Amino acid sequence: MTARTLYDKIWDDHLVDQAEDGTCLLYIDRHLVHEVTSPQAFEGLRMTGRKVRAPAKTIAVPDHNVPTTLDRANAATMTEDSRIQVEALDKNAKDFGINYYPVSDIRQGIVHIVGPEQGWTLPGMTVVCGDSHTATHGAFGALAHGIGTSEVEHVLATQTLIQRKAKNFKVEITGSLRPGVTAKDITLSVIGATGTAGGTGYVIEYCGQAIRELSMEGRMTVCNMAIEGGARAGLIAPDEKTFAYCMGRPHAPKGAAWEAAVAYWKTLFSDDDAHWDKVITLKGEDIAPVVTWGTSPEDVLPITGTVPSPADFHGGKVEAVQRSLDYMGLTPGMKLSDIKIDTVFIGSCTNGRIEDLRAAAAILKGKKISVKRAMVVPGSGLVRAQAEEEGLAQIFIDAGFEWRLAGCSMCLAMNPDQLAPGERCAATSNRNFEGRQGRGGRTHLLSPAMAAAAAITGHLTDVRDVM
Amino acid sequence: MDKFTKLTGIAAPMPLVNIDTDMIIPKQFLKTIARTGLGKNLFDEMRYTLDGAEIPEFVLNQPAWRKAEILIAGDNFGCGSSREHAPWALLDFGIRCVISTSFADIFYNNCFKNGILPIVMPQEVVDVLMDDARKGANARQTIDLEAQTVTTSDGRVFNFEIDSHRKHCLLNGLDDIGLTMEKATSIVEFEKKAQALRPWA
Numbered sequence: 195m196t197a198r199t200l201y202d203k204i205w206d207d208h209l210v211d212q213a214e215d216g217t218c219l220l221y222i223d224r225h226l227v228h229e230v231t232s233p234q235a236f237e238g239l240r241m242t243g244r245k246v247r248a249p250a251k252t253i254a255v256p257d258h259n260v261p262t263t264l265d266r267a268n269a270a271t272m273t274e275d276s277r278i279q280v281e282a283l284d285k286n287a288k289d290f291g292i293n294y295y296p297v298s299d300i301r302q303g304i305v306h307i308v309g310p311e312q313g314w315t316l317p318g319m320t321v322v323c324g325d326s327h328t329a330t331h332g333a334f335g336a337l338a339h340g341i342g343t344s345e346v347e348h349v350l351a352t353q354t355l356i357q358r359k360a361k362n363f364k365v366e367i368t369g370s371l372r373p374g375v376t377a378k379d380i381t382l383s384v385i386g387a388t389g390t391a392g393g394t395g396y397v398i399e400y401c402g403q404a405i406r407e408l409s410m411e412g413r414m415t416v417c418n419m420a421i422e423g424g425a426r427a428g429l430i431a432p433d434e435k436t437f438a439y440c441m442g443r444p445h446a447p448k449g450a451a452w453e454a455a456v457a458y459w460k461t462l463f464s465d466d467d468a469h470w471d472k473v474i475t476l477k478g479e480d481i482a483p484v485v486t487w488g489t490s491p492e493d494v495l496p497i498t499g500t501v502p503s504p505a506d507f508h509g510g511k512v513e514a515v516q517r518s519l520d521y522m523g524l525t526p527g528m529k530l531s532d533i534k535i536d537t538v539f540i541g542s543c544t545n546g547r548i549e550d551l552r553a554a555a556a557i558l559k560g561k562k563i564s565v566k567r568a569m570v571v572p573g574s575g576l577v578r579a580q581a582e583e584e585g586l587a588q589i590f591i592d593a594g595f596e597w598r599l600a601g602c603s604m605c606l607a608m609n610p611d612q613l614a615p616g617e618r619c620a621a622t623s624n625r626n627f628e629g630r631q632g633r634g635g636r637t638h639l640l641s642p643a644m645a646a647a648a649a650i651t652g653h654l655t656d657v658r659d660v661m
Numbered sequence: 662m663d664k665f666t667k668l669t670g671i672a673a674p675m676p677l678v679n680i681d682t683d684m685i686i687p688k689q690f691l692k693t694i695a696r697t698g699l700g701k702n703l704f705d706e707m708r709y710t711l712d713g714a715e716i717p718e719f720v721l722n723q724p725a726w727r728k729a730e731i732l733i734a735g736d737n738f739g740c741g742s743s744r745e746h747a748p749w750a751l752l753d754f755g756i757r758c759v760i761s762t763s764f765a766d767i768f769y770n771n772c773f774k775n776g777i778l779p780i781v782m783p784q785e786v787v788d789v790l791m792d793d794a795r796k797g798a799n800a801r802q803t804i805d806l807e808a809q810t811v812t813t814s815d816g817r818v819f820n821f822e823i824d825s826h827r828k829h830c831l832l833n834g835l836d837d838i839g840l841t842m843e844k845a846t847s848i849v850e851f852e853k854k855a856q857a858l859r860p861w862a
Contacts, residue, residue: 352838360766
């Protein structure tokens with residue numbers, strides 16, 4: 195048999211049908227659903243009299259719109275249109291008989307945190323969701339990617355997706371990371387190297403010693419942002435860390451089924467002589483703590499750098515950089531560590547897991563914030579509970595952070611957690627687009643430890659100086 | 662879904678690279694449970710001031726391009742969020758075709774589900790189409806899906822590639838779900854096989 199990549203293997207095991215022109219029908223093992231991109235899909239099913247083909251493989255949770263303030267049980271904390279979307283999901287979950295974690299359930303949280311936490315996401319699966327950050331689940335060696343609402347309806351009705359196969363892109367991170375450097379710095383540095391369209395048409399497999407040395411939480415952070423590099427999905431081959439994370443989760447297999455599953459999962463790696471259409475290699479030792487300065491995730495530099503000039507770029511990027519600098523209120527040559535911060539946001543499907551909160555709390559312990567506003571939004575109710583048990587919540591509160599309930603929150607600012615025009619935020623989320631966190635809001639992406647450092651000093655800060 | 666066969670219309674130039682779906686339709690308009698009505702908020706933050714007045718410099722606010730049906734865009738158009746509200750907003754405004762050097766994967770897929778044709782062209786062709794679009798409302802371009810050609814207002818013709826399944830669906834306005842349901846037997850067979858091999862899934 196010819197040598198195959200991990201992507202090739204998962205693809206082959208899910209191929210239902212292949213037409214002569216290369217159009218394929220791929221079987222979907224897990225379909226995650228949230229309130230923003232699903233109402234029109236369920237409405238489509240109703241209008242055509244179709245059912246959900248595999249309700250047991252369909253999991254829904256409201257996350258984008260839900261308030262994260264402690265009084266959210268009161269429906270009045272939501273705007274009318276947000277409330278209608280959440281209530282529509284409540285009703286659709288009930289009417290179509292799918293698995294559901296309502297706002298009142300402690301297991302509620304960001305869909306990409308809940309899936310792995312509950313053991314829905316397992317190695318070798320195909321996972322889709324009407325959300326681009328579905329790439330997160332690739333950390334388990336699952337082929338996972340975002341889809342549009344029409345495709346949500348297609349998967350609900352048929353449990354399959356029409357696809358053409360992407361190409362294979364190997365991203366290798368050799369060696370070990372230096373102190374103060376995290377998974378977030380890896381994933382941002384890769385995007386800095388490839389550009390936001392560098393992965394278009396590919397599925398990325400992240401490999402190498404630095405990836406192996408990451409925890410599952412860190413691997414999820416890396417894969418989460420594969421989409422920001424344009425890739426359809428990010429993958430990391432499963433190993434003992436993956437199996438240990440999955441074992442005992444509510445929806446993971448048990449007993450003999452577990453043994454059979456692990457035996458299969460151990461076959462999920464790229465063969466030595468597999469063909470790669472594109473390869474890049476970064477040295478782990480060379481990766482520094484990074485921040486973004488512009489309005490595209492590719493606008494990334496080590497914190498020790500300075501704001502670039504449009505003249506440093508060419509082609510269409512010249513105009514884009516000028517526009518970014520105007521929007522961000524920055525001048526070329528300015529030291530990144532001189533950029534003053536108003537607000538710090540720690541959370542999101544990129545960095546809202548327990549390890550992220552531990553990393554931030556380790557920097558904040560015994561310190562006070564000197565920014566106007568700082569908030570921690572745990573990725574799920576269970577992450578929140580664990581952080582309280584470990585004493586992390588108290589460290590955040592003592593430092594001056596708001597300690598919130600789970601949701602997407604200020605990552606995309608669909609709920610009331612938004613930036614005001616001109617407000618500058620150090621954010622652990624994934625997108626620094628214009629207006630992303632609120633119209634006129636200015637976003638600098640960074641790791642949880644770097645966000646904590648900025649909260650203490652009031653400006654972008656090299657975390658290695660406060661460790 | 663409406664068919665897409667042949668279109669002759671005004672093309673609006675948007676040379677900015679990395680136009681993301683947050684720019685195309687900002688999050689506050691995702692709180693709808695309908696597919697229609699988003700056209701008035703297409704490119705909302707580029708198109709209107711905070712108090713809702715039109716920004717006259719923005720291309721779709723200029724008299725020549727207010728009725729554009731084609732967008733000629735910078736590289737990596739539609740990156741970011743998977744929101745299908747982006748193509749819904751384009752369609753509701755009246756845009757049926759977007760031409761760029763590259764598109765983000767999910768946005769590209771979403772277009773085809775809504776009768777919008779995204780066309781990938783090399784940089785030198787996009788440059789020609791962009792210059793042609795800058796001439797304004799009298800410079801109409803023609804997209805012929807059957808022939809897979811784009812024709813500029815002065816008659817230059819460029820071919821484009823598209824996969825045959827997507828072309829077939831667009832030309833005939835076909836619903837993917839209906840087509841897949843015709844393969845129900847294959848899906849059932851697959852499920853039986855998968856249940857034996859990977860019962861935990």
